[in-house]
Each structure stands twice: as structure tokens, then as C-alpha cells.
Amino acid sequence: MVLAHAGAARVAYNWALARVKAVMDQRAAERTYGVPDDQLTPTVSWSLPALRKAWNAAKADVAPWWTECSKEAFNTGLDALARGLNNWADSRNGRRAGRRVGFPRFKSRRRTTPSVRFTTGAIRIAPDRRHVVLPRLGRLRLHESARKLARRVEAGAARIMSATVRRDGGRWHVAFTVQIDRTDRRPAQPGSVVGVDVGITHLAVLSTGEWVPNPRHLDRARRVLRRLGRGLSRTAGPDRRAGARPSRRWQRARARLGRAHARVASLRRDGLHKLTTRLAREHGTIVVEDLNVSGMLTNRRLARHIADAGFAELRRQLAYKAGWNGGRLIVADRWFPSSKTCSGCGAVRAKLALAERTYTCAICGLVLDRDLNAARNLAALAGEAVDARSGRESPNGRGADRKTPLAGQVAVKRQPGTAPAGQTGTVPPQGRTTNHTLTRAH
């Protein structure tokens, strides 16, 4: 039943996309025939209300089964399309920073993550806190108890705005968007600074000298992942050129691999949540590196890939948790040589191979673990940020402080064609002006 709703979202999305595309293609063709602009086929609006109106007029023909699904299902698809088209248009007109956004593509049944979002109607947690009640879908059993959220809702401290049900790694998840009244908090040590270096063999290394280990079972889960990956490659997958359909064994192997991937991801996410909560509660200032995450995700090595994905997640979590706890997050400039700089004397080495796990300084004789050295350099940036408050620092798109290293200290090579990391173009996820914040609770 949930799957049917997700399918309905996809049908509405594809139908509306085909309609927008048909009109655009028609206009483009007419232009090539020299039809003047005022006589072209009129454009169709792709705002959400317009898409919804058009869908409601056509749904009886397109989807005669529409009464079986909640209108929220179709709305999910139309909303996604409206956003996709807007992002594409903004990106084309230069109103949207960041990577170029392509034109929305059709969603296939096999390749898309089934998902549906409810924004109206009876969305609540059942009194037993073990079920969630959604419009049309009724009571859904939860694997985990929702008591934390239920308690807040009952106390009037939280209001559920929407619920999204999606399937990920073979399991269904429900995520609530909640409006919460937060009390102002202060970090336990407002004056303290911590630098965080994210690693592979460890979750993170802190400038305080603490090695934060990876979550338990993560290494075993990774071994399983590699084994399943090998198993998948030994089965007969789909072949586009030969037109071969995947074998049953391949489909089962792929589902197993998907579940293992989801398990690794959630083990790691759980570890990151625990780490970022602790850091944000404890320290007044947290400094992290700014890595080119979208560039690094193309790296095909598994361990590296997982670490990079974890890094993006770490920064995202720290940005909002530091805000909640009244601390601040400083993101070092992308070209700050945190690994190559000596945390003892500030000398910068020209080269440092990835295999060199220990930093040895030829000038002051410092010998220190590579990651700890990097974490200490990051922490030292916070001091400079305070010294150079006038103008050097500017809040970035995520509401975090951004620090550029002092000019002249090091000569840093810039890759051709790459500007320093600028505004990310995203709206700060949390409104800082009031103590009402939108948050996701699982």
C-alpha cells in the first residue's frame, strides 16, 4: 500500500514532466519554423498550484485508479517536479550557486527510491508509541519506539508538520518534520576550541589528542560488504546491449548488497551523531576542514568513499548542532594545508604522501601522528579567526563561520579554474532569529 502511494507520486511526476516537456519541445520546433514569439504555443506554468490544477483535470484519464491513493501521494510527485524545474531554471539563469542543475528526468520504477510525503490530514503517533497513523495508509507499525517525539508532542513542545515514508536499503523509514520549541543552551566549556580531523581507520581525531574509534561492528559490516560485492559480480546481471534481463540470483545478491550498504551507512551515521552531539555540547568553537566533497565522491575506493560521505554528514550535523547549543563552527578554507603544516612551528612541507602516517618536522623536530597534527592545525585556526575578526571572516551559506588562512603565511597552489570555496547557495536550514526550528526526527 505504501509502495502504491510512492508509485502514484511517480506517475504524477512523470505525467506532469511529459506535459511540460511537450510544450517546450513544441515551442522550440515552432521557433525553428520562424513562428513569431507571440504566436507560439502558450507556455504552461510549472508552479505547484498550476501543476496540481492540471493534474486534477487530467487524473481521471491518466490514472483512473486515483481514488485509491491519498491526494498527498500525487502532490509529492508534483512538488518534486516543481522544485526540480525551478532549480533547473534558477541554475540556468545564474540565480542558483553551486553545480549546474540538469533538466528533470523521468523517474523509472526500478531506479527511484520509493517515497511519499504527507503534509495534511491525520498524522500522529498512536498512544502506544509503537505505531504511526498516516492518512489513507492508517496504522503503520514502527520498529523503534517513537516515545521521544510523542512525549514532546504531548507536552505541546513539538508540532508535526509533515511525515515522509521512504524505502531505503530494503526497509521503510518514516521521517517527521517537526516544529520544536528549543530552550537556549550553552556549551559546557564556551571558551574551548576543538579541531576535528575525519579519518578512515578512526571516525575522527580531535585536537585534544582523543582518537574517536569507529562504531562497533563497522569493520565487520565492511568486510561483509566486500564479500557481497564479489558475490554480485559472479552472478548474471542485466546487459543492455545483449538485452539480457538480470537473473533471480543477481537480484537477490543485489538486494543483499543494498542492505549491507544501508547497514554500514547507518552504523557510521549513528557514530557521527554521537560524536557531533558530544562536541557541540562540550565546546564553544569547533573547527573542521572544507573538503571538496562533491569532487571526492567520485573516488571509487570503498573506504575512502565511505569516509568522504561521512565527512559531509559530520559537517552538516555540526553546523546545526553548534547552532542549537550556542556554539560556533569554523570551516577552514579548502586550500588550508592542515596536514602539511607543522602544528609546532608553523612550517609548511611541500609534500606529504598519503602513506606517511606520522608528521616529522625538519625545522623544529616535531614528531606527531599525521591526523592529530592536522586536527591541531585546525584548532589553531580558531585563534586566528578571533584575532582577525574584522572582515576576514564571513558566515557561509550554512550559517557556519568560514576562515581563510592569513595571507602571506603560505603560498598555496590553486588548481586552475577553481575559485576558493564561496557561498554554497543554500538557505540556512535553521532559523536563528527565533527559537522555533525545523528539525527531522526519525
Ligand SMILES: [Zn+2]
Ligand atoms: Zn615544526
